[in-house]
Amino acid sequence: MKYVDEFRDAELGRALAGEILASVDPDRHYKLMEVCGGHTHSIYKYGIDDLLPDNVELVHGPGCPVCVIPMGRVDDGIALAREPGVILTCFGDMMRVPGSDGTFLDAKASGCDIRMVYSPLDALRIAKENPDRTVVFFAIGFETTAPSTALTLKRAKAEGVPNFLCMCSHVTIVPPLRALLESPDLRLDGFIGPGHVSTIVGVRPFEFIPADYGRPLVTAGFEPLDILHSIRMILAQLGEGRCEVENQYTRVVPYEGNVAALRVMSEVFELRPHFEWRGLGFISQSALKLSPAYAELDAELRYEVPGVRVADPKACQCGEVLKGVIKPWECKVFGTACTPEHAIGTCMVSPEGACAAYYNYGRYARTRGEEATVA
Amino acid sequence: MNAPQTKAPAGREQRILEIIETARSKRPRFKDERITMAHGAGGKATQTLIEGLLAPAFASETLDQLADAGAVTIEGLGLALTTDTYVVRPLRFPGGSIGELAVNGTVNDLAAAGARALAISLALVLEEGLEADVLRGEVEAIAETARAAGVEVVTGDTKVVERGLADGIYVNTSGIGRLDPRATLSPAALEPGDRVLVSRTIGEHGTAIMLARGELGLDAEVESDTRSLWPVAEALISAAGQELRTMRDATRGGVATVLNELARASGVGISVAEAEIPVRADVAGACELLGIDPMYVANEGVMVAVVAPGRAEAALEALRSVPGCEAAKEIAEVRAEPPRMVLVETAFGGRRVMDLLAGDPLPRIC
Numbered sequence: 001m002k003y004v005d006e007f008r009d010a011e012l013g014r015a016l017a018g019e020i021l022a023s024v025d026p027d028r029h030y031k032l033m034e035v036c037g038g039h040t041h042s043i044y045k046y047g048i049d050d051l052l053p054d055n056v057e058l059v060h061g062p063g064c065p066v067c068v069i070p071m072g073r074v075d076d077g078i079a080l081a082r083e084p085g086v087i088l089t090c091f092g093d094m095m096r097v098p099g100s101d102g103t104f105l106d107a108k109a110s111g112c113d114i115r116m117v118y119s120p121l122d123a124l125r126i127a128k129e130n131p132d133r134t135v136v137f138f139a140i141g142f143e144t145t146a147p148s149t150a151l152t153l154k155r156a157k158a159e160g161v162p163n164f165l166c167m168c169s170h171v172t173i174v175p176p177l178r179a180l181l182e183s184p185d186l187r188l189d190g191f192i193g194p195g196h197v198s199t200i201v202g203v204r205p206f207e208f209i210p211a212d213y214g215r216p217l218v219t220a221g222f223e224p225l226d227i228l229h230s231i232r233m234i235l236a237q238l239g240e241g242r243c244e245v246e247n248q249y250t251r252v253v254p255y256e257g258n259v260a261a262l263r264v265m266s267e268v269f270e271l272r273p274h275f276e277w278r279g280l281g282f283i284s285q286s287a288l289k290l291s292p293a294y295a296e297l298d299a300e301l302r303y304e305v306p307g308v309r310v311a312d313p314k315a316c317q318c319g320e321v322l323k324g325v326i327k328p329w330e331c332k333v334f335g336t337a338c339t340p341e342h343a344i345g346t347c348m349v350s351p352e353g354a355c356a357a358y359y360n361y362g363r364y365a366r367t368r369g370e371e372a373t374v375a
Numbered sequence: 376m377n378a379p380q381t382k383a384p385a386g387r388e389q390r391i392l393e394i395i396e397t398a399r400s401k402r403p404r405f406k407d408e409r410i411t412m413a414h415g416a417g418g419k420a421t422q423t424l425i426e427g428l429l430a431p432a433f434a435s436e437t438l439d440q441l442a443d444a445g446a447v448t449i450e451g452l453g454l455a456l457t458t459d460t461y462v463v464r465p466l467r468f469p470g471g472s473i474g475e476l477a478v479n480g481t482v483n484d485l486a487a488a489g490a491r492a493l494a495i496s497l498a499l500v501l502e503e504g505l506e507a508d509v510l511r512g513e514v515e516a517i518a519e520t521a522r523a524a525g526v527e528v529v530t531g532d533t534k535v536v537e538r539g540l541a542d543g544i545y546v547n548t549s550g551i552g553r554l555d556p557r558a559t560l561s562p563a564a565l566e567p568g569d570r571v572l573v574s575r576t577i578g579e580h581g582t583a584i585m586l587a588r589g590e591l592g593l594d595a596e597v598e599s600d601t602r603s604l605w606p607v608a609e610a611l612i613s614a615a616g617q618e619l620r621t622m623r624d625a626t627r628g629g630v631a632t633v634l635n636e637l638a639r640a641s642g643v644g645i646s647v648a649e650a651e652i653p654v655r656a657d658v659a660g661a662c663e664l665l666g667i668d669p670m671y672v673a674n675e676g677v678m679v680a681v682v683a684p685g686r687a688e689a690a691l692e693a694l695r696s697v698p699g700c701e702a703a704k705e706i707a708e709v710r711a712e713p714p715r716m717v718l719v720e721t722a723f724g725g726r727r728v729m730d731l732l733a734g735d736p737l738p739r740i741c
Contacts, residue, residue: 096733
């Protein structure tokens with residue numbers, strides 16, 4: 001694949017890994033967080049951990065948009081799908097996120113009409129094809145996917161599609177980062193910045209991280225060379241005593257972001273005063289809802305959804321795992337109440353979350369650790 | 376996953392690892408309240424259904440091997456018996472149709488067991504309102520595919536259900552074949568050092584079906600790979616004989632699922648060299664866009680074979696001489712460690728675990 005394979009060149013990868021090894025202080029331990037779930041996926045897919053020195057540790061951040069959806073929101077989605085005549089539509093990986101009484105897949109099996117779509121426009125098309133049904137798009141994602149939801153809502157309004165509604169659970173990236181950084185026991189040395197979100201919001205919104213919290217951030221692309229390059233850039237900053245926001249993903253991310261996308265978002269959405277994140281609790285002004293101009297398209301206003309908060313069990317310590325304060329196995333519910341089959345927190349919901357990865361591959365990680373000791 | 380301070384696991388961590396290990400090594404229990412689509416996808420949910428509900432109910436040593444076909448001995452003659460039901464939407468897709476799948480799939484389950492198909496049965500469940508021309512087309516496809524595979528349709532059954540209770544046509548075929556005495560195959564026969572071969576490029580059938588459903592707005596000329604695998608099986612048996620450990624027809628769940636099942640059955644590790652996996656560029660591109668790994672995508676004409684190291688090269692050469700298998704490759708090696716796991720050496724130079732999927736591969740948003 002042209003323009004893709006070039007960024008997966010194993011030889012260049014080895015060269016970068018060599019530069020990284022040469023640039024680290026062997027007496028120091030580095031903890032870097034990749035904020036975005038897409039980065040976690042790439043790191044896992046290409047085995048990038050293996051190319052890093054032992055004293056450079058990657059911590060998976062809060063940026064997986066499906067895993068952070070709390071149980072109560074999943075329950076609300078299922079309640080909507082049970083309303084007569086409703087077709088609920090959502091992205092594929094939302095289908096397996098557990099609510100308090102099962103997933104969308106389970107609800108589908110018990111008779112709800114829940115369909116997977118690849119774009120919000122597909123949901124709008126389904127609405128036009130089924131004028132006697134009500135089609136609800138269960139919108140999730142960070143600023144990356146919010147503009148496409150916004151454009152779809154604009155089109156639905158302009159075309160007057162009366163049976164298309166949106167249940168909005170879009171979230172924003174800066175508030176959870178700030179919440180993590182506010183924590184007194186934070187043990188992170190730097191951040192790999194979210195590339196896709198940054199194509200929309202630009203680089204500027206992350207400048208508070210070096211300015212207020214003294215941690216460097218490098219916005220990175222999603223190919224393995226992008227990620228290694230961004231790690232190299234963060235380590236260079238740490239080595240040289242610099243602390244700033246840098247952009248590794250210049251081929252896609254403009255400094256100011258996508259102004260047109262931001263404009264349409266501000267027209268269609270407004271900030272919720274607060275929103276609950278699975279495993280992280282309530283974070284103020286961290287999510288979007290439809291603005292008053294689009295109220296007629298808001299499924300939460302058209303239907304009565306339970307809106308019941310399903311508390312994460314008190315023992316869940318996803319926040320501490322995310323901050324790098326504890327290891328997955330140190331969490332009180334890990335492996336007992338919280339397993340991949342019955343996940344409680346965000347770190348276990350995503351197959352690439354720190355806890356799910358440790359549960360599934362912990363034995364293997366351990367043999368790897370032993371190999372490292374022997375070597 | 377990097378362990379920063381490497382030390383032997385102690386105390387609580389060791390206990391947790393033991394709890395997980397005990398939970399994983401138990402026979403899965405089927406506790407779901409309803410059947411979901413995940414139970415049909417070939418991953419963990421399917422495994423739970425089969426190993427937790429079906430296999431224990433019938434208490435058959437042959438069934439417990441969970442092979443593509445079961446062995447039956449009649450007066451000293453070794454036979455293999457298999458059955459499979461075909462449900463696919465759309466009924467016709469680039470490169471094939473449900474009728475072709477129904478013959479080849481059963482012939483291939485027998486071939487993977489080391490048996491040449493002799494006879495098959497044909498059962499049709501038809502939906503009220505189905506156009507006769509559609510049915511005629513599938514009957515012709517079945518007849519033509521059976522002729523090409525050298526297998527006779529010797530018995531059959533038809534049922535019609537009301538509109539809405541089936542999706543056009545469902546087909547069941549059962550097949551019987553004679554086990555080739557030159558080979559002794561078992562999914563539990565893998566030993567460290569063995570080599571894993573695939574008979575051709577992977578992921579084409581599943582990709583062709585996804586594209587044919589027209590929901591993705593993607594255009595690519597990907598065709599299903601449906602074909603009889605008996606020529607492949609025969610070439611492998613001739614080349615490797617008793618050094619051929621096992622063969623698997625990599626259908627739903629793809630090559631990755633087959634490798635996981637073999638690693639579990641034999642208690643070995645399997646190390647896959649990602650750079651060696653043969654995938655066509657258009658299949659790789661479509662999977663990339665959907666965030667799906669072609670190793671989990673269904674095939675209808677790909678054989679996975681495990682061969683002792685000494686015969687691996689001869690087996691590969693024999694494979695490549697079979698028409699359509701010029702792209703056959705050695706993709707993996709069996710290792711002692713870590714037991715019951717499949718690891719991938721990525722083309723980029725790292726490693727990862729290739730686990731069973733929970734259910735269908737789902738497109739990712741992030």
